Amino acid sequence: MTGVFSLLPDGRPGLLAPLLSGAWLSGGGEDGARYLAAGGYAPLTSPGRLLDRIAAVGLRGRGGAGFPAAVKIQAVRDAPGPPVVVANGEEGEPGSVKDRWLLRHRPHLVLDGIRLVAAMTGAERGCVYLSDAPAEQAVRQALAECPPTPRIDVVRTEHTYVAGEETAVVRRIDGGPALPTAKPPRPFESGVGGAPTLVANVETLARIALIHSRPEAADAVAGSHLVTLSGGSGASALAEVPAGTHLKVLADLCRHGRAEAVLLGGLFGGLHGPGWTDLPLDHDRLRAAGGALGCGALHFLHPEDCPVAVANEATAYLAAQSARQCGVCVAGTGAMARTLTDVARGRSDDDSAGKLHRWSRQLPGRGACGLLDAAARVVATLLAHFPEHVEAHRRSRCAACETATPEDGRRFTVPVP
Numbered sequence: 135m136t137g138v139f140s141l142l143p144d145g146r147p148g149l150l151a152p153l154l155s156g157a158w159l160s161g162g163g164e165d166g167a168r169y170l171a172a173g174g175y176a177p178l179t180s181p182g183r184l185l186d187r188i189a190a191v192g193l194r195g196r197g198g199a200g201f202p203a204a205v206k207i208q209a210v211r212d213a214p215g216p217p218v219v220v221a222n223g224e225e226g227e228p229g230s231v232k233d234r235w236l237l238r239h240r241p242h243l244v245l246d247g248i249r250l251v252a253a254m255t256g257a258e259r260g261c262v263y264l265s266d267a268p269a270e271q272a273v274r275q276a277l278a279e280c281p282p283t284p285r286i287d288v289v290r291t292e293h294t295y296v297a298g299e300e301t302a303v304v305r306r307i308d309g310g311p312a313l314p315t316a317k318p319p320r321p322f323e324s325g326v327g328g329a330p331t332l333v334a335n336v337e338t339l340a341r342i343a344l345i346h347s348r349p350e351a352a353d354a355v356a357g358s359h360l361v362t363l364s365g366g367s368g369a370s371a372l373a374e375v376p377a378g379t380h381l382k383v384l385a386d387l388c389r390h391g392r393a394e395a396v397l398l399g400g401l402f403g404g405l406h407g408p409g410w411t412d413l414p415l416d417h418d419r420l421r422a423a424g425g426a427l428g429c430g431a432l433h434f435l436h437p438e439d440c441p442v443a444v445a446n447e448a449t450a451y452l453a454a455q456s457a458r459q460c461g462v463c464v465a466g467t468g469a470m471a472r473t474l475t476d477v478a479r480g481r482s483d484d485d486s487a488g489k490l491h492r493w494s495r496q497l498p499g500r501g502a503c504g505l506l507d508a509a510a511r512v513v514a515t516l517l518a519h520f521p522e523h524v525e526a527h528r529r530s531r532c533a534a535c536e537t538a539t540p541e542d543g544r545r546f547t548v549p550v551p
């Protein structure tokens with residue numbers, strides 16, 4: 135079962151609301167004429183004022199890192215040479231659907247965001263980067279309906295965990311493989327074709343378009359999030375919610391109220407057990423709790439789910455998805471996954487937990503992208519929040535672990551509603 139919900143207070147503008155009301159749907163996609171009639175693609179008379187507004191409301195990027203959007207835009211604006219703006223719609227986290235949903239159903243809002251960021255930075259070229267075929271079809275249809283300025287190309291990539299990492303995006307658009315490169319330089323310094331490049335998540339761009347068309351509600355737009363909710367029973371949802379919403383409310387929304395733990399940020403924010411229900415949807419508060427909001431994907435664990443099995447599947451999937459470019463990632467992610475498999479299958483030794491603990495502290499930050507960090511955080515939070523579960527696997531067999539399917543990521547994969 136999948137669903138689309140809005141928990142925004144009445145009257146608060148959101149990314150989902152017009153479609154939930156059915157007002158703008160035309161053949162399954164956003165209707166360009168109605169988007170125009172509702173104030174879309176309105177002229178931007180003062181790019182600097184829009185940038186100030188984005189800074190004032192504190193809009194943060196929605197790709198995962200939560201970096202202030204205005205700082206990123208300003209860096210590209212200040213860089214020498216005509217920049218490029220890329221809408222990054224390649225969501226590598228298997229538990230996230232928001233970006234594909236937005237491109238499929240609100241392509242004009244995203245294209246409008248590219249147009250506005252191009253005006254703020256002086257970019258003469260835009261690009262939509264994606265792997266999802268229905269999203270590509272919707273974007274191409276929208277481009278034909280309302281040909282934009284500047285020119286916007288569509289670049290298709292393969293769907294992998296790392297294909298949406300910003301340096302992988304640049305490399306693929308330049309004709310190479312969708313694999314991360316070492317930083318620096320970062321794309322804002324030298325990106326597509328060597329030009330300063332803003333790689334922005336599609337939700338970030340959609341919120342910029344909404345801030346432009348509804349300036350009186352800019353605070354509320356910047357303070358709302360798209361989240362993807364899923365869990366062991368199969369129920370999943372895409373929801374738009376105010377920042378600060380307690381995770382328990384999100385669990386109840388898609389009937390995961392019995393959940394005893396949650397995996398945050400897709401695979402990036404780690405496992406959280408007792409007390410997770412009191413955590414709010416907030417970058418800083420989740421980080422203070424040792425987690426990360428990431429792309430806003432939450433996977434709930436029910437009483438019958440084993441945290442060791444979930445961690446084993448997550449790390450094995452990440453090891454299989456490693457781009458195999460950095461020796462420390464290949465060796466480190468693989469070692470953590472194999473050792474967790476030993477724990478899950480009752481084959482651990484006296485030092486297994488100790489090795490996992492050491493690796494989870496030593497490895498973060500040493501790969502070219504965040505994949506290694508994600509695996510280390512899953513391990514660290516498993517050990518921190520579920521030590522009794524890890525220890526119990528030394529004494530007795532675990533049925534959940536025996537039926538786990540490492541590597542394929544099936545448990546975490548959510549269909550686009």
Ligand code: SF4
Pocket residue numbers: 296314455456457458459460461463464500501502503504505506
């Ligand atoms: S950290 Fe891993 S996934 Fe990332 S670039 Fe290096 S080898 Fe590839």
